[in-house]
Amino acid sequence: PLPNGTANGTEALGLRGLLGPEQRFGGQLKPFLTHVRQLRGGGDRVITVTTQAARLTELWQEQEAAPVTRAQTISAPPDERSVIFVEGSLQEGWRLRGGSAAGETHVFTDAEIFGWSRPEPRRRSAPKRARTPELAYADLNEGDFVVHVDYGVGRFAGMRRRTLENVVREYLVIEYGGTDTLFVPIHQADRLSRYVGADDKPPTLNKLGQPDWGRIKSKARKAVEDEADALLKLYAERAHAPGHAFSADTPWQQEMEASFPFVETEDQLRAVRETKADMEKPHPMDRLICGDVGYGKTEVAMRAAFKAIMDGKQVALLVPTTILAQQHYETFNRRLSAFPVKVETISRFRTREEQQRILDKLRDGEVDIIIGTHRLLGNDVTFKDLGLIVVDEEQRFGVKHKEHLKRLRTQVDVLTLTATPIPRTLYMGLTGVRDISMIQTPPEERVPVITHVGPTDDRLIRQAVLREMERGGQIFVVHNRVQTIEHVRERFEEIVPEARIVVGHGQMDGRLLESVMTHFGNGEYDILLATSIIESGLDIPTANTLIVARADWFGLAQMYQLRGRVGRSAQQAYAYFFHPPHNRLTEEAYARLETLAEYTDLGSGYQIALRDLELRGAGDILSTRQTGHVAAIGLHLYTQMLAEAVRKGKAEAAPPEATTPTITGQPSPSAISESSIVIDLPLAAYLPTDWIPEMSLRLQIYRRIGGLAMQADVDAMRDELRDRFGALPAAVEGMLYQIEVKIAAQAAGATAILERDGRIDIKLPYLVEVRRQALEALLNRQIDPPDVTVTRTAVELRAAPEIWRTRLIDVLTYLAENMRVAAGL
Known part of the structure; x- marks a missing residue:
């Protein structure tokens, strides 16, 4: 005062x-x-x-x-x-x-x-641990169908601990056709994946010891090679198509980027760098930016657009809804107001005369950035010099519009933004044919949305609305039927008479809908009752409670997008998905709602897309000739095979100037080895249940450990486990040591590491072709004390139990480093 x-x-x-x-x-x-x-x-x-x-x-x-x-x-x-x-x-x-x-x-x-009024600063801190996309395949429950690379389709029956020769180990138990059961060592957990077929029909279980799985895989591999050839041809055409090579960043570019009111995440900066690098190449860019809602994809697009404008090019931003077009228009105008950049939007919020005037300016080069819906793909829309198309949520466009975009991809640079990657995008990314940048790090102040899924409850609705109003916030209510939306309004007026309610839907006059959104954005109403037109991109920071009536009407990706409308600031947000009583839900609807309730972590978009594949099957992304093979071996194994075939094809035939597409921000697809290394060492190797009680979490970690490919990865995993769960028990150290042996054995070309009668046998198929006495002498000069014997099939190491662990790694490392020397001995 x-x-x-x-x-x-x-x-x-x-x-x-x-x-x-x-x-x-x-x-x-x-x-x-x-x-x-x-x-x-x-x-x-x-x-x-x-x-x-x-x-x-x-x-x-x-x-x-x-x-x-x-x-x-x-x-x-x-x-x-x-x-x-x-x-x-x-x-x-x-x-x-x-x-x-x-x-x-x-x-x-x-x-x-900058013109900001006390922005909320973001601080750099240690990056939050993002959940790896592949882990969705590891979230197995007993009874789920799985695929083992070597043995085929079975049913997961849980985990079992067994004691053999006084050594305790844990195994994944897989049931096959008849009464067959397979016990999979945990160091081979990476050879298992959840089964995703071409549709939702249950697969036929394979039988152990039968040749049919080998024949099925051979047929699939032949189909994969044909598919890889087609994909590589498509990629080569794109790599050789002439395009505009944009100039390096200008001082204005640096100024524009410096005016960003937050500190970028590392993922965001990498996405910007990769996008700019693509734009500076002399062939058209086709990059996907995949990041959760509110993770900064628009900023990446804005920097790319500004870079294009600096080279005298025009930019088209294509969005799925009129509301989102208007919001992007306001965002771009506000962000670029300090620069001589002309931004316009064309949508039904504009009169026909206004639209025509904008189109005339666009043709004459007086508009730098045009933002609109599929109206931008009309025949009457012409550009003076189009250089970049940004597509926001491509899956929301129809087949005809996607075909139009496909043609444009061979002519100009295209940058696509998505929060939940559509299956085809996921498929193209996993096979390594499309360039993808993953933004997985959430903004520093972001907290997960608290999600409630349950039967309709008027008492809970009133409680949720009043809580939001008491803290000065606003509420989205979604009802996806225009015919009955007024009835829902009357019902909400009875439940919460204190609230000011406004209705908005896609059948309203454009000017009226624009007015509704403006008034709600200005805080003149407490509740916006709308159809799913609010699904994509709408950003109203004061709206932090979402209520969805009849959530069973929505697809999984749709519900995920709706939840993304709230929780876009530091405020705790709430999302309520109401449905009829359980006995009126279909099995599919129940599975979708259950998944939404399960995946509430920040950055769950990729897991949602994978789970959507599991629920619906992969039919949408497959050609007719692919469907049968995917039904037989599962999408995950099919995609891995295809990724490997594409990788080999590029190594053999891709032109040297072509840059290999990459998936960043996530592990790359791993190659499929025809056979796994057999490791049988007298070591306890498992995750104790008193250390990690939850089976699902143990299974996730087993699969991650089984997939480790470098010593540095093992060291990082050891540090992570110690950080999360405390000091490592001896059984965990034994398990990590087995992985270290597996990595060293792969590098040395070994097929098996076995303990027999106090000695360690390293099975090496190339020993038949080398001078074994010379190799034995060479190895014994490196080992102290010397105790190595080389036979036609193995390198035998004799050592006391307390020292053979170190010596085994030493021998394998030396073999790996001298394989060419050994082959010539």
Whole structure:
């Protein structure tokens, strides 16, 4: 409170005439830095309190020779002519006039520099652990169908611990046709995957010891090779198609990126780098940015669009809904207001005359960025010089529109954004034919949405709405039937008469719908009752409660998108998915709702897409000739085979100038080896149940451990397990050691590592072809004490139990390093 009822604090403190407002620059960094230089030259002190201290310091050092200080705090008055950038945020800046001799002190904030009003700063911290996409295949329950690379389709029957020769090990138990049962050692867990067929029909179980699985795999492999040839041809055409090679970043590009009000995540920065690298190549880009809702995909697109404009090109941003087009239009305009960039939108929110005027300007090159729905694909839309198309949520477009986009991909750069990758996109990414950047790191302040799935409950609805209203927030209510939406409105008015409700749906007049969205966005209503038009991209930070009526009407990906409308700030968000009583739900609807309730972690989009595949089958992404093979061996194994065939084809035939597509932010598809290495060592190797009680979590970790491919991965896994669960029991150390042996054995070309009568046998198929006595002498010179024997089939290592563990790794490492030498002996 101000003393004596004075009008303002300045007058109360006797500072009238000394304090004044600072000049504003609206995001134009070069004029701001020039102004700072002039102030310093006049003897003034300049303090800038900003969330972008690192960026501004770097820009100052690039453009100015004068010294600068970057600090977290200021503990003493600054010297004259000093320039200081302080990490932080203030409401606004000011200018303090000094005495007759002293210079003035200027304090600038993000409000003056960028036009932001006290943004929420984001801090860098240790990245949150993202769940690996492949782990969705490891979330097995007893009774689920699985595929073993070597033995075929079976049914998972849980995990069982067995003691053999006084050594305790844990196995995955798989039931096959008849009464056959397979016990899979946990170090081979990576050879199992959940079965996903071409449809939702249950598969036929294979029988152990029968040749039919080998024949099925051979047929599938032949089909895979044909498919790989077709995919490589498509890829080669794209790699050789002429395109525009964009220039390197301009100073304006750096300024535009520096005006981003948050600190980017590492995934986001990598996606930006990869997108720019693609744009600078002389052939058309086709990159997918896959990241959860609110993870910063739009910023990646905005930087790509600005880069295109800097080269004199036009940009088209294609979105699935009119509402999203309007929102992107406002976002792009606000973000690029400091630059001479003309942004327009074409949608039914504009009159026919307005649309025609915009199209004329687009044709004449007076519009740099055009944002719209599929209307942009119309025959009357022409560009003066189109350089980049950004497609937001491609799966929402129809077949005809997708075919149009497919043709454009061979002519201009295309950047596609998606939160839940459609199956075909997933398929293309896993086979390594499409370039994908994964953004898996959530924003620092983001918290998961608390999700409730259950039968309709009026009491819970009232409680949810009032809680949101009490904290000053707003509520989305989704009912996907226009014919009955007014009945739902009446019902909500009875349940929560205190709430102000407005209705919005796609059949409304465009101007009226725009007005509804504007009024709701301005906070004039508490509840927006809408159809699924709010599904994609809508961003209203004050709306943090979602209520979906008849959630059983929606697909899994749709529900996931709807949940993404809330929880886009640091506020805790809530999502309620109501359905009729359980006895009126179909089995498929129940499975979808159960999955939504299960996957509530940040970054679950990829898992949702995989689970959607499991529920519906892979028929949507397969050609007729592929369907039978996928039904026989499962989508995961088919895709792995295809990825391996594509990888081999590229190594043999791809032109050297073509860049291999990559999936970043996630593990690459692993090659399929024809046979796994047999490891039989007298070591306890399992995850104790008193260390990790939940079976599903143990299974996930088993599969991750089984898939480790490098020593560095094993070291990282050891650190992670210690960090999450505490000191490692001996059985866990034994399991990790077995993986280390497996990795070393693969590098050495071994097929088996067996303990027999106090010696270790390393089975090596190439020993028949080498001079074994010379190899034995070579190995014994490296081993202390020397105790290695080489036979026609194995390298035999004799050592006391307390030292053979180290010696075994040493021998395998030496064999791997000298395989070519050994082959020539």
